[in-house]
Structure formats: C-alpha cells, structure tokens
Amino acid sequence: MQEDFLHYVWQQQYFDKASLRTQDGEQLTVLRPGFRHQDAGPDFPNARIRIGEVEWNGAVEIHLRASDWHRHQHHLDRRYDQVILHVVHTADEPVRRTDGTLIPTLELGPRLGPELLHTYQALLAAPPATLPCAGLLPQVPVITRLSMVERALLERAERKAATVLTLHEQLLGDWEATTWHALAAGFGFQKNTEPLTRLAKALSLSVLRRHRHQLLQAEALLLGQAGFLTDIDASDDHTAALVREYSFLRHKYELAETALQAHEWNFLRLRPANFPTARLVQLAALLHARPTLFAALLAAADVPTLEAFFRVPLADYWHAHNRPGRPGKTTELGRDSVHLLISNVVVPLRVAYARHVGQPELAEEAVNLLAQLPAEHNRLLAPYEALGFQNKSAADSQGLLTLQREYCQPRRCLHCAIGNRILRQNPLVS
Structure with a gap:
C-alpha cells in the first residue's frame, strides 16, 4: 500500500x-x-x-x-x-x-473495506504494458471517460502555457521574442528540440529582424550559428555565399562565442525531410516571409489560416540540396509537421496569452483548434482505441496521450476520474 x-x-x-x-x-x-x-x-x-x-x-x-x-x-x-x-x-x-x-x-x-483495497491493489498490479483499469472499464460511464480525457487535455494546455509564460517573463514581456523562441523549439520536433532551443538563445530575434528581408542572410545566420557553415567545402555558389555572409555577420554581431557545433545536432535515424538543416532552412524561409509572428498566430481564426501561415516557399537551391554543399532535397513543411506546430506551439502560445490578459474565452478558442486537426494513431493510443475511447481529432489524441503519460503509466489512478469512479463502486463508499 x-x-x-x-x-x-x-x-x-x-x-x-x-x-x-x-x-x-x-x-x-x-x-x-x-x-x-x-x-x-x-x-x-x-x-x-x-x-x-x-x-x-x-x-x-x-x-x-x-x-x-x-x-x-x-x-x-x-x-x-x-x-x-x-x-x-x-x-x-x-x-x-x-x-x-x-x-x-x-x-x-x-x-x-476489503473490496476497496482489492480494487486498489488490482489497479496497481496491472501489467505495465496495459491500462490498469482495462478490465474494470465497463463499470465507468462514457461521460466519465470523456470528461477525464478533456481534463487531461486542458492540463496539458495549461502546463505548456505555463512554460510559455515563464519564457515570456524571462524575455521581459516581449511576445514576439517569446514566439520566436517557442517556434524555434517547436521546429526541433523532439529529436532536435534541445539544440534549437539553445540556438534561439544564441541568435536573438533582434538580429534576425535586421536581416530577414534577405533570405540568404536569414539562412546564413541560422545555419552558421548552428555550426553548419564552419570548416565546409564551399563547392557551389550558394554555399559560398552562405559562408561569406555568415563570416561577415558573425564578426559584426560577435556571434562566435555562442555558436553551436555541427556535432551537437541529431541526424541519426532521421529522414532527410527531418534533418535539422532542413528545419533551419524552413525556419529561415518563415522568418523571411512573415513580417510578424505573434500577431499573425494570435489572429488566425482556424486551421486553414494557420496552414497558410506556415506554407512558405524555399530558395530554389534547396530543391536539390538537404545540407549546404550536399545533394539531396529539402521540401516545404509538410501538413503533419504544420499540425504538430499548431498543437505544440500555437495552442500553448495562445493559451498563455489568454492567461496573461485574463481572457479565458481566448484560451477556449485556442484549445478548440485541436478539434479541427486530425487524430493521431500510434502504439500508445491503440490500447485506448481498442477499449472504446473516442479518438476522432487531435484534441482526443492529445488528451489520451496526456492521460497515458500522466495517469495510466505512473499508476496515478487515485487522481483520475476514471479510477475514482471504479473505486467508488465499493459498497462502503458508493
């Protein structure tokens, strides 16, 4: 016990x-x-x-x-x-x-009561790979399941928003800079979130703003400060131009001390479309094409508007290269990647702003964006789908994933409405 x-x-x-x-x-x-x-x-x-x-x-x-x-x-x-x-x-x-x-x-x-103890011990003793309440779910009304998944979704949104608000405070209340840092981390797509988070700190938005009008310079700043333009063979005109621009800007803004190294990035088991160099090129194109970040993301009324925001063209060079000087192909952000950015960056950013200005209706609108996105389907969600949990949109998926990570996996059944309902079946406490 x-x-x-x-x-x-x-x-x-x-x-x-x-x-x-x-x-x-x-x-x-x-x-x-x-x-x-x-x-x-x-x-x-x-x-x-x-x-x-x-x-x-x-x-x-x-x-x-x-x-x-x-x-x-x-x-x-x-x-x-x-x-x-x-x-x-x-x-x-x-x-x-x-x-x-x-x-x-x-x-x-x-x-x-012995029944209460038995049920509690059964929940804790369930095999790690299964939902602890799987065999007891028929006792739980559908409305209880739905409300718990919704609660988990809101907890996730609030937790991510709290992280954004901490970042906002560290950046002295600058929402545009906060958006830049949040977007940079989001473009890491887990595998490279940590180095991209450090890159955002090593390359301020104020510097990027001065050079975002020239796409080549935006690329040079991001790729160079990430360590991808150091000690490379400038075998083509575009790479040579990137190296030249970064060399000038590095000295101008004294960036050398904060620059990352190429070996700090993860390429292992990533498809070329997910290479960190591809993400940096896409991020440079976004900064070049969108004069403002925060205002546009805050004003977007629906998912199609946000998809259009992230859909920006790349320089022709990248259609035949996936790293500076290396043949391959870099594509624009795919639909699935855009949807991940909406879930993991845009929604938390908007919820954080809603909390900051004290307008809960804006937070509700932000979370409702997830209902417009398609559901995820993976090995973590499969057990829930097999047990009849609804998974029709990203709102359902994110709620279920939070339920799995925060409640089911650590066996926090006592804090879950579903586990609570099961324990209440005990005659002594019903």
Missing part, C-alpha cells in the same frame, strides 16, 4: 465512520477533513475535528505507520505543531509535538 492511497481515502472519507474513536478511546467526529496540501508541511490543513466535547481547527497528517512521524522528523519541526489528528493505517506508537504534547491518532486499517 502507498501513502497516497490513505490520502485519497481520507480526502474522500471512504472508510467506515461508525463509532469513530482515537487510539485513546475518545469519540471522534470529522467535521471537515481539510484540503490536500502538496507543499512542505502537514498534508491536510484547514481541518475541523471534534474529539470528545472539544472542537479543533488545524491540520491532519497522514502516514502508513504512526512511527513514520519520527522517521520523517516531524517531532522536531514546528510546522507540525498545528496537527490536530494523526491518521494512519497502523498505529504502532504514540506521537507528540515539539513541546511534548500528545497528538490524537486515528487508525484506519481496520476501517478500510
């Missing part, structure tokens, strides 16, 4: 409450269990408990064994002097505050 289970049981009051008494035999009534606290200090502040004839207001602390109080050094921590009740599975010893006063203890072990 995990301590998290006792937190859940106490929060939901899913235990036999008949004739509640402390370990000292005093009558006990739970008037308010308190509110779950995730930071340092007692687990459930703002609780209200009647013990005997006295009503207490304070905190409740939860442990599997009462002796964990001393093992966690709470008897030396004044923050725990506010604890009015120690709730444990097994009461193996009395506990005291820093001043030596005894803390009443409630032992829950004998009060937990």
